[in-house]
Amino acid sequence: MNQQDFIASREAAWQRLEALLDGRDGPQAELPALYRQACHDLALARERRYGHGLIVRLEDLVLRGHQTLYRSRHDPWPAIARWLAGGLARAVRREWRFVAVSAALFYLPALFAIGLVLWQPQLVTSLLDVEIIRQMEAMYDPSRPDAVGRDPERRADSGLMMLGYYIRNNTGIGFRTFAGGIAFGLGTLFFLLYNALMLGAVAGHLSAIGFGETFWPFVLGHGALELNAIVLSGAAGLMLGHALIAPGRLRRLDALRLRARAALEILWGAALMFLLAAFIEAFWSPLAGISVTLKYAVAGLLWSLVIAYFLFAGRRHGA
Amino acid sequence: MNADAPLDNRREVETPEGILLHLSVAGPLPRALAWALDLLLRGILYLVLGLLFGLLGRGGMGLFLVALFLIEWFYPVLFEVRFGGRTPGKRALGLRVVHDDGTPMRWGTSVIRNLLLVVDFLPFLYAAGLASMLLSREFRRLGDLAAGTLVVHDRPAGAIPAIAPADKPRRPPVALDEEERQVLLDFAARLERLTPERARELALAAGPLVADAGDPVARLRDHAAWIAGEGR
Numbered sequence: 001m002n003q004q005d006f007i008a009s010r011e012a013a014w015q016r017l018e019a020l021l022d023g024r025d026g027p028q029a030e031l032p033a034l035y036r037q038a039c040h041d042l043a044l045a046r047e048r049r050y051g052h053g054l055i056v057r058l059e060d061l062v063l064r065g066h067q068t069l070y071r072s073r074h075d076p077w078p079a080i081a082r083w084l085a086g087g088l089a090r091a092v093r094r095e096w097r098f099v100a101v102s103a104a105l106f107y108l109p110a111l112f113a114i115g116l117v118l119w120q121p122q123l124v125t126s127l128l129d130v131e132i133i134r135q136m137e138a139m140y141d142p143s144r145p146d147a148v149g150r151d152p153e154r155r156a157d158s159g160l161m162m163l164g165y166y167i168r169n170n171t172g173i174g175f176r177t178f179a180g181g182i183a184f185g186l187g188t189l190f191f192l193l194y195n196a197l198m199l200g201a202v203a204g205h206l207s208a209i210g211f212g213e214t215f216w217p218f219v220l221g222h223g224a225l226e227l228n229a230i231v232l233s234g235a236a237g238l239m240l241g242h243a244l245i246a247p248g249r250l251r252r253l254d255a256l257r258l259r260a261r262a263a264l265e266i267l268w269g270a271a272l273m274f275l276l277a278a279f280i281e282a283f284w285s286p287l288a289g290i291s292v293t294l295k296y297a298v299a300g301l302l303w304s305l306v307i308a309y310f311l312f313a314g315r316r317h318g319a
Numbered sequence: 320m321n322a323d324a325p326l327d328n329r330r331e332v333e334t335p336e337g338i339l340l341h342l343s344v345a346g347p348l349p350r351a352l353a354w355a356l357d358l359l360l361r362g363i364l365y366l367v368l369g370l371l372f373g374l375l376g377r378g379g380m381g382l383f384l385v386a387l388f389l390i391e392w393f394y395p396v397l398f399e400v401r402f403g404g405r406t407p408g409k410r411a412l413g414l415r416v417v418h419d420d421g422t423p424m425r426w427g428t429s430v431i432r433n434l435l436l437v438v439d440f441l442p443f444l445y446a447a448g449l450a451s452m453l454l455s456r457e458f459r460r461l462g463d464l465a466a467g468t469l470v471v472h473d474r475p476a477g478a479i480p481a482i483a484p485a486d487k488p489r490r491p492p493v494a495l496d497e498e499e500r501q502v503l504l505d506f507a508a509r510l511e512r513l514t515p516e517r518a519r520e521l522a523l524a525a526g527p528l529v530a531d532a533g534d535p536v537a538r539l540r541d542h543a544a545w546i547a548g549e550g551r
Contacts, residue, residue: 002546002547002548003504003546003547003548004547004548035336036336039334039336039337039338042338043337043338048497049497049498049500049501050501050504051501051504051505051507051508051547052501052504052505052508053505053508056474059340059341059474060474062334062338062340063340063342063421063474066334066340066421066422067417067421067422067423070420070421070422071422071423072422072425076426158377158378159381160377160378160380160381160382161377161378161380161381161384162381163381163385164380164381164382164383164384164385164387164388165381165384167384167385167388168384168385168387168388168391171388171392172388172391172392175392175434175437176437178434179434179435179436179437179438180438182435182438182461182465183438187438240465253464256464256465257464257465257466257467260431260465260466261427261431264427264430264431267434282381
């Protein structure tokens with residue numbers, strides 16, 4: 001068959017396919033059959049070496065059909081609800097080794113920094129910038145009326161401002177910790193250690209100079225979510241790094257790609273925890289009229305809830 | 320891919336129907352330009368939002384920071400998933416983000432791809448991303464490698480026009496093989512876009528086929544019309 005007859009006989013079908021792909025009205029049920037015919041026509045046109053104008057047009061048609069037919073279309077909300085109810089916890093339990101290493105890399109240096117600063121208070125200047133020390137002291141000085149957790153004049157809109165700040169700052173830290181994992185895990189390592197030492201130094205220093213009564217009630221509440229979210233981000237980053245370092249039988253790229261999906265699941269959990277922590281940090285923790293005991297109690301409750309969720313949620317038949 | 324194959328940015332993907340799709344992968348320069356456009360657009364967005372939210376006091380500041388966070392990390396994701404793989408910058412340059420099997424973007428892969436932008440940015444101005452693009456066969460930056468995506472050129476609409484029917488289709492004096500027939504068909508299709516001098520110069524390259532013709536271009540056009548119309 002020559003090119004012109006070919007075009008003449010197939011043109012109508014191609015136009016119908018184009019109309020369906022453009023989203024114009026037409027019997028949608030015809031799309032798969034029309035697409036398969038277009039694939040066949042493309043193969044013929046290539047084999048018979050018809051002009052490139054025709055081949056390019058058919059390639060375009062086939063590519064668009066391919067993209068339309070093979071996109072994923074499903075309602076995500078029930079799956080998200082199921083994931084929150086237990087899927088996230090299962091994912092974290094599945095990767096418990098990475099979570100454990102990340103927790104160790106975060107909490108141990110933090111505790112070490114706290115202990116170090118409590119034992120030798122003058123060492124804080126070698127861990128922290130003097131300017132930051134001064135800022136922290138100003139924030140948590142119990143004798144100042146506008147310290148966190150003390151200021152009864154706090155307005156609702158400054159809470160909103162701090163919410164925005166915390167969401168941006170803290171989730172950004174989490175994402176960066178994750179992204180650093182692609183540098184064979186070294187970036188994640190750096191972020192975890194750096195943040196751990198900073199936090200530990202601040203905590204130790206403030207406790208050493210007697211500001212602990214302002215600091216700990218404030219931090220422990222949202223810390224249940226925020227600190228563990230940092231741990232989860234670190235775990236996700238370590239998963240990336242591990243895929244690159246020890247890909248097993250796969251090529252490094254393939255291992256990275258596979259593990260990136262799993263790591264992302266953990267990171268979503270971390271992002272959610274950052275969000276919740278930001279709300280608590282902006283609206284609950286700074287409340288002035290609450291007694292310290294109540295704040296500690298709520299903090300204890302939050303820690304228990306977080307640990308219980310990750311230990312027990314979503315367990316069925318030994319998952 | 321053998322050593323004789325010409326360097327090309329086309330990547331072949333086999334579909335389940337057994338067809339080979341050709342994707343034209345985009346290099347660093349168009350992507351950099353698209354990024355610059357998106358940066359400009361985002362800057363304008365920040366300005367506008369900053370002004371708007373600035374009117375609302377400290378609460379507005381908080382909302383602005385949330386908006387800043389969302390735009391910083393998720394601006395490309397939204398466009399890639401909901402707008403056919405094209406942020407405004409990419410759309411202006413005719414680029415599109417797809418999976419490496421040709422399918423359109425999904426939420427998970429788009430998020431992975433864009434969260435890793437911060438690593439591509441290191442140590443400064445996307446040096447790591449650029450290095451990765453130059454080293455990988457399909458110009459993938461680190462985010463593309465981790466997510467399994469490609470940035471391809473969209474096929475421009477209105478490709479090569481159809482061959483206009485000639486007055487007297489003329490059978491070629493010798494039997495031509497398939498590639499040669501295709502070359503003639505393409506030449507005739509492109510005639511509109513060539514200057515007469517250039518068309519003549521190309522037509523003369525046919526050598527013996529046009530040796531006895533007064534107008535080589537017309538002769539080749541007649542041959543092409545015969546091939547298209549009466550063919551084999």
